[in-house]
Amino acid sequence: MPSLSRAEAVARRAAISVESYLVDLDLTGDGPHFRSRTEIHFTAVPGAETFVELKPARLLAVRLDDRDLDIAGLDENRLPLTGLDGRHTLHVEAEMAYSRTGEGIHRFVDPADGETYLYAMSFLDEAQRIFAAFDQPDLKAPVTLSVTAPPEWTVAANASVAAEPAPGRWEFVPTPPLATYLVTLIAGPYHVRRDSHDGIPLALYCRRSLAAHLDADAEEIFTVTRQCFDRFHELFAERYPFGKYDQAFVPEFNAGAMENPGLVTFRDDLVFRSAVTESQRELRATTIAHEMAHMWFGDLVTMRWWDDLWLNESFAEYLGTRVTAEATRFDQAWTTFALRRKAWGYAADQRPSTHPVAPAEVTDAAQALTNFDGISYAKGAAVLRQLVAWLGDEVFLAGLNAHFAAHRFGNASLADLLSSLAAAAGRDLDDWAQLWLRQAGVNTLRVESVVDAQGRYEEVAIVQSAPAAHPVLRPHRVLLGRYGVQGRAGGVELDLDPERDGGRTVVAELTGEPASVLLANDGDLTFAKLRLDPRSVPAVRELLPSTPDPLVRGLLWGEMLDAVTDAERPVEDLVQLIAAALPAEREVIIVEDVLTMSRPLVDRYLAGPARHEALGMISAACRRLLLAAEPGGSIQLAAARALIGAATEPELPAGWLSGAEVPAGLAVDADLRWLLLRRLVVLGAAGEAQIEAEARADRSATGEQWAARCRAALPDPAAKAAAWEIIVRGAEHSNRIVEATAGDFWQPEQAELTAGYVPRYFVEQPAAALLRPGWTAERIASDAFPRYAVDPVTRELAAKLLGRDDLVPGLRRAVVDAADDLARALAARQRYAAQ
Numbered sequence: 066m067p068s069l070s071r072a073e074a075v076a077r078r079a080a081i082s083v084e085s086y087l088v089d090l091d092l093t094g095d096g097p098h099f100r101s102r103t104e105i106h107f108t109a110v111p112g113a114e115t116f117v118e119l120k121p122a123r124l125l126a127v128r129l130d131d132r133d134l135d136i137a138g139l140d141e142n143r144l145p146l147t148g149l150d151g152r153h154t155l156h157v158e159a160e161m162a163y164s165r166t167g168e169g170i171h172r173f174v175d176p177a178d179g180e181t182y183l184y185a186m187s188f189l190d191e192a193q194r195i196f197a198a199f200d201q202p203d204l205k206a207p208v209t210l211s212v213t214a215p216p217e218w219t220v221a222a223n224a225s226v227a228a229e230p231a232p233g234r235w236e237f238v239p240t241p242p243l244a245t246y247l248v249t250l251i252a253g254p255y256h257v258r259r260d261s262h263d264g265i266p267l268a269l270y271c272r273r274s275l276a277a278h279l280d281a282d283a284e285e286i287f288t289v290t291r292q293c294f295d296r297f298h299e300l301f302a303e304r305y306p307f308g309k310y311d312q313a314f315v316p317e318f319n320a321g322a323m324e325n326p327g328l329v330t331f332r333d334d335l336v337f338r339s340a341v342t343e344s345q346r347e348l349r350a351t352t353i354a355h356e357m358a359h360m361w362f363g364d365l366v367t368m369r370w371w372d373d374l375w376l377n378e379s380f381a382e383y384l385g386t387r388v389t390a391e392a393t394r395f396d397q398a399w400t401t402f403a404l405r406r407k408a409w410g411y412a413a414d415q416r417p418s419t420h421p422v423a424p425a426e427v428t429d430a431a432q433a434l435t436n437f438d439g440i441s442y443a444k445g446a447a448v449l450r451q452l453v454a455w456l457g458d459e460v461f462l463a464g465l466n467a468h469f470a471a472h473r474f475g476n477a478s479l480a481d482l483l484s485s486l487a488a489a490a491g492r493d494l495d496d497w498a499q500l501w502l503r504q505a506g507v508n509t510l511r512v513e514s515v516v517d518a519q520g521r522y523e524e525v526a527i528v529q530s531a532p533a534a535h536p537v538l539r540p541h542r543v544l545l546g547r548y549g550v551q552g553r554a555g556g557v558e559l560d561l562d563p564e565r566d567g568g569r570t571v572v573a574e575l576t577g578e579p580a581s582v583l584l585a586n587d588g589d590l591t592f593a594k595l596r597l598d599p600r601s602v603p604a605v606r607e608l609l610p611s612t613p614d615p616l617v618r619g620l621l622w623g624e625m626l627d628a629v630t631d632a633e634r635p636v637e638d639l640v641q642l643i644a645a646a647l648p649a650e651r652e653v654i655i656v657e658d659v660l661t662m663s664r665p666l667v668d669r670y671l672a673g674p675a676r677h678e679a680l681g682m683i684s685a686a687c688r689r690l691l692l693a694a695e696p697g698g699s700i701q702l703a704a705a706r707a708l709i710g711a712a713t714e715p716e717l718p719a720g721w722l723s724g725a726e727v728p729a730g731l732a733v734d735a736d737l738r739w740l741l742l743r744r745l746v747v748l749g750a751a752g753e754a755q756i757e758a759e760a761r762a763d764r765s766a767t768g769e770q771w772a773a774r775c776r777a778a779l780p781d782p783a784a785k786a787a788a789w790e791i792i793v794r795g796a797e798h799s800n801r802i803v804e805a806t807a808g809d810f811w812q813p814e815q816a817e818l819t820a821g822y823v824p825r826y827f828v829e830q831p832a833a834a835l836l837r838p839g840w841t842a843e844r845i846a847s848d849a850f851p852r853y854a855v856d857p858v859t860r861e862l863a864a865k866l867l868g869r870d871d872l873v874p875g876l877r878r879a880v881v882d883a884a885d886d887l888a889r890a891l892a893a894r895q896r897y898a899a900q
Contacts, residue, residue: 066120066141066142067141067142067143068190068429068430068431068432069118069190069200069201069429069430070428070429070430071370071371071372071426071427071428071429074201074203074370075370076115077115077116077199077201077204078201078203078204079110080109080110080113080114080115080149081107081108081109081110081113081115081149081199081204082107082108082204083105083106083107083199083204083205083206084106084107084108084152084206085105085106085206085207085208085209085239086103086104086105086196086198086206086207086208086209086248087103087104087105087209087211088101088102088103088104088195088196088208088209088210088211088248089101089102089103089210089211089212089213090102090195090196090210090211090212090213090250091212091213092170092183092212092213092214092215092252093213093214093215093233097122097162097163098122098123098160098161098162098163099160099161099163099170100158100159100160100161101121101157101158101159101160101161101195101196101197102156102157102158103155103156103157103158103196103197103198104154104155104156105117105154105155105157105197105198105199106152106153106154107152107153107155107199108151108152108153109149109150109151109153110149110150111149111150111151112148112149112150113149113150114145114146114147114148114149115145115146115149115199116143116144116145116146117143117144117146117155117157117197117198117199118142118143118144118190118192118193118197118198118199118200119139119142119144119157119159119193119196119197119198120142120161120169120191120193120194121139121159121160121161121162122159122160122161122162123159123160124136124139124144124157124159125158125159125160126156126157126158127144127155127156127157127158128155128156129146129153129154129155129156130153130154142193144157144197155197157196157197159197161194161195161196162194163183164194165317165797165798165799165800166319166799166800166837166838166841167186167317167318167319167320167800167840167841168186168191168194168319168838168839168841169185169186169187169191169194169195170183170184170185170194170195170250171183171184171185171186171315171316171317171318173315173316173317173766173799175272175273175274175316175765175766176764176765176766176768176769177274177764177765177766178273178274180253180254180272180273180274181253182251182252182253182254182255182272182315182316183250183251183252183253184249184250184251184252184313184315184318184330185248185249185250185251186249186318186319186323186330187245187246187247187248187249187325188246188247188320188323189246189371189430189433189434189839190246190430191246191838191839192245192246192248195248196248198245199245200245200246201245201370202244202245202246202367202368202369202370202371202476203244203367203368203369203370203476204244204245205242205243205244205367205474205475205476206242206243207239207240207241207242207243208223208224208239208240208243208248209237209238209239209240210222210223210224210236210237210248210250211234211235211236211237212234212235212237212250212252213233213234213235214233214235214252215233216232216233217254218233218252218253218254218255219251219252219253219254219255219257219270220235220250220251220252221250221251221255221268221270221311221313221328222235222237222249222250222251222327222328223237223240223243223247223248223249223250223307223325223326223327223328224237224238224239224240224308224309224327225237225238225266225308225309225327226238240307240326240327241306241307241326241474242474242475243326243364244367247324247325247326247363247364248325249323249325249328249330250328251270251313251315251328251330253272254272254273255270255271255272255273255313256270256271256272256273256275256276256279257269257270258279258280258283258287260287262287262290262291262294263291263294263295263298265294265305265308265309265310266308266309266310267287267290267309267310267311267312268309268310268311268312269283269286269287269311269312269313269314270311270312270313270314270315271313271314271333271336272316272333274765275314275333275336275338278336278337278338279314279336282336282337285346286312286349286353288393289349289350289353289354289389289393290310290312290353290357292392292393293353293354293357293388293389293392293393294310294357295392296388296391296392297357297358297360297361297384297388300384300388300462300465301361301462301465301466301469302466302469302470303361303365303466303469303470303473305360306360306365306473306474307326307327307360307364308327309327310327310329311327311328311329312328312329312331312353313328313329313330313331314330314331314332314333314335314336315330315331315332315333316333316766317766317799317800317801318330318331318332318333319800319839319840319841319844320332320840321352322352322355322356323356324356324359324360324363324364324377324381326360326364329356329357331352331356334767335348335349335352338735338736338765338767339732339734339735339736339737340697340702340732340734340736340737341702342653342657342699342700342702342703343395343653343654343699344401344653344654344657344658344699344703346395347389347395347397347398347401347654348401350389350393350395350398351385351386351389351395351398351401352385354384354385354386354388354389354392354393355381355382355384355385355386356381356385357385357388358380358381358384358385358388359377359381361469362376362377362380362381362384363376363377363381365469365473365474366468366469366472366473366474366475366476366477367475367476367477368476368477368478369476369477369478370427371427371430371432371433371436372423372424372425372426372427372433373423373477373478373479374427374433374436374437374441375422375423375441375445375479375502376477376478376479376482378437378441378442378445379422379441379442379444379445379446379448379449380445380446380449382406382442382443382445382446383445383446383449383450386398386399386401386402386406386446387399397615397616397652397654399589399616400615400616400618400619400652400654400655401619401654401658402443402446402447402589403589403616403619403620403623404619404620404622404623404654404655404658404659404662405654405658405662406439406442406443406446407443407444407447407589407592407623408623408626408627408662409439409442409443410439410440410442410443410444410447410507410592411439411507411594411627412439412630412886413438413439413440413443413444413882414439414440414444414505414506414507415506415507415532415885416881416882416885417534417881417885418435418438418878418881418882418885419440419505419506419535420436420440420505421440421502421503421504421505422440422441422444422445422448422501422502423479423498423502423503424436424503425503431873431874432874434839434840434843434874434875435843435874435875435878437840440505444507444592447589447591447592448501448502448592450589450590450591450592451501451541451542451590451591451592452486452497452501454542454590454591455497455542456486456490460486460489460490461486461489463489464482464485464486464487464488464489464490465485465486467485467488467489468481468482468485468486471485479498479502483495483498497540500537500539500540501539504535504537505535506531506532506534506535506536506537507531507532507535507592507593507594508529508530508531508537508538508539508541508592508593508594509529509530509531509593509594509595509596510527510528510529510541510543510561510585510586510593510594510595510596511527511528511529511530511585511595511596511598512525512526512527512528512545512583512585512596512597512598512601513525513526513527513528513598514526514580514583514598514600514601516580516600520579520580521577521578521579521580522575522576522577522578522579522580523576524571524576525545525571525572525575525576525583526569526570526571526572527543527545527559527561527569527570527572527585528568528569528570529541529561529563529568529569529570529593530568538563538568539563540560540561540562540563540564541560541561541591541593542558542559542560542561542590542591543558543559543561543585543586543587543588543590543591543593544556544557544558544559544586544587544588544590545557545559545572545575545583545584545585545587546583546584546587546588546617547575547578547581547582547583547584548581548582548583548584548608548612548617549579549581549582549608550604550607550608550611551611552611552612552613552614553612553614553617554579554581555578556587557572557574557575559572580600581601581604582597582601582604582605582608583597583598583601584597584617584620584621586620587617587620588616589616589620594627595620595623595624595627596624596628596633597624605621605625605642605646606642606645606646608621609621609622609642609646609649609650610646610649610650615652615654615655618650618652618655619654619655619658622655622658622659625638625639625642626639626659626662626663626666629666629670629893630666630889631889632889632892632893632896632897635893635896635897636666636667636670636671636679636893636897637675637679637897639663639666640663640667640679640682640683641682643659643660643663643682643683643686644682644683644685644686647659647660647686647690648686648689648690648693650690650700651700653698653699653700653703656690656700656703656704657703660683660687660703660704660707661707663683664707664710664711665852667679667680667683668813668853669813669852669853669855669886669890670855670890670893670894670897671894672813672855672894676813677713680711680713681711681713683707683711684708684711684712684713687704687705687707687708687711688704688708690703690704691704691705691708691728695730696728696729696730696731697730697731697732698730701728701730701731702731705728705731705737706737706740709721709737709740709741709744710740710744712744712748713748714748715744715745715748715750718741718742718744718745718748718750719741719745719750719751721733721737721741722738722741722742722745735763735765735767735768736767736771738759738763739759739763739768739771739774739775742755742756742759742771742775743771743774743775743778743809746775746778746779746780747778747780747812747814747815748814749780752779752781753776753779753784756772756775756776756779757772759771759772759775760772766801769802770801770802770805771805773791773802773805773806773809774805774806774808774809775809776788776806777791777805777806777807777808777809777810778809778810778812780812780814780815780818782818785810785818785819785822788806788810789810789822789825791803791806792806792807792810792833792845792849793829793830793832793833793849794833794836796836796837800837800841800845803837803841803845804841804844804845804848807845807848807849808848810822810849811851811852811853811854812853813853816853816854819851819854820854822851823851823854823858823859823862824862826849826850826851826862827862827863827865827866830846830849830866830876830880831866831869831871831872831873831876833845833846834846834872834873834875834876835873839875840875842873842875842876843874843875843876843878843879844879846875846876846879846880847879847882847883850879850880850883852883852886852887855887855890855891855894856891857891859887860884860887860888860891863880863883863884863887864884866880867880867881867884
């Protein structure tokens, strides 16, 4: 189906304005379809011609004012509207299809109890799978929703219930003006918890089989919600403007969450059924704060077109992290951002698929979907943090509040925001925006130092560089931190100005000071990759255990991980640092991220005995962490998970799975049992019989997904063939089952077994990607890429595939990024092969 282009959206916005939507849905049938009736009131300029979007299973009737339109006029998803002039009413009636892919109205049958659950996902341009719509972000209008559902169900939507005139009939009050991509509902036998705060009704929803787990954490979720509301109301003059605030945890959700005003939807993995670490709880808190930030950025004020996606996601990422750190018990959220989220941004900004934070042109909605990445989220948020450091927080917030006041319930662009910020700051921001928002590429800040015979600095400089593909140097406001073995010894605030200094800034303030470790972005105020001077690198091993600030430790670990990723240091250096310093770490965020982020480097940059030795060293570090960890605590769980994943022999996972020699306090619960079983499967020490037995004991949706992972990981030709069929032809399976299968198909230990599937990926993925829309296609293509086939032949196959001109955008983006990661792995293997 054609993707709406920006040119078409601009033309339609000039031709019409939408007054209101009345949407009536009948969800009572047991079949694959539901009934949708839409009444749209809109006005048009004289002589206008346009189209309304709709993706029906069967179009039943269309009436424009007092005349019936030919339903055969529907061209794929577009219904032409001609001869327009003034005010019009459009009636559309259709049968729509439920989905298993997380778009439109997703229908899920819970394997735990057989109950059916529905939820609506209208993003990015999928409202047309639910009701007829002018499906673009700058045609906002109030939506009045009515739903007929089984009487025993609960139905909730963006707005509050106005009436329930009969059992199973739900009528909702009109919403404020909404973009179509924000319209949602849930329907089914949902479990609900209610509360209120500061005059705002609150509710939490989940399916009944998760009720006990939601109840266990409801107070924590409500507390985070209250704290975030209080902080946002301190920051913004505009109070939350959408009435109630429901948060629904829904099954098989594609994204982490979706910012539908009045009814935010989250993936129900965030309802924890097993033991989790504090970093997982922090992730849930930052997700809650992120979506709440969208109530202002995206919902109250909406971008005009998807080229200003950053006005949604960069601000939500920045404010979500900030508010979590400032208002909740998760006060180390910026450490997680520095180590985990910015690594995502740095990787995205170095790939061939990189783009500016605010691209000048996004041609259509399909292209826009590929920009939901580490640039729009992490880089954009880091750029905002740099802007705050430059302008000052008071000025920044004054500009935001002026922006909300000027565009309340309307649409805005980059130029509109810059105008508000510039007025508050009393300075022009166009040059800043041109360098930071309109141009792609990441700078590297590299410290250089010269030390005299007495161990004092003769000269210190920060040298800024940029990749050849994007050779832009930017101004940076940074803090150069100086650290001794016992911690911070001082710092110098600097404005790095490439126009003034030519990209090399001499730090005269440190001349004559004792030599130590120098950290070029202390406090993590800017978006730039870091490199320590050669003198500082070996001192990090001693500095990490003694430095009290988790953010500093996170930045130092991030510098090492990034240098290894870029093949500037060998993986062995990272593994040795893990062995030497990580067992002393007491911040679970750092433990978990370092262990998680190092594994792809070990598995792809090393092979054979070198990889085996590295896994042994990681295992030894995890054992030391386990011995020192508090029983039942987060570090114990993080270390145990990493130890299981690094096991090269089956004794430990087999023993823990049977209950032998389990560390005191470690709960071998449902998810840890699956983790243990998966590792045994990979090592060839467990098979289908054990998988089936575990699946019978865990008849949940999560259990189904774990079983799919384990079956895909079986070192058996027949199992691999069956898994491959699900990946490339499994249209009858849900998005989550296909993703789980793709994610565990490739294993470093099974390179010989899966070698024949490497060329098949590049032959069969183009057709497979057509089976599923949007994000799902890109995610499956990424997960299914032969990431452990680190060979020039794989890269050649990828290049040949990318030479085709018929690839869907999600597949092209996935292969471009995966091929770039592959090139880095090849470069690292080549550079350090002799070692």
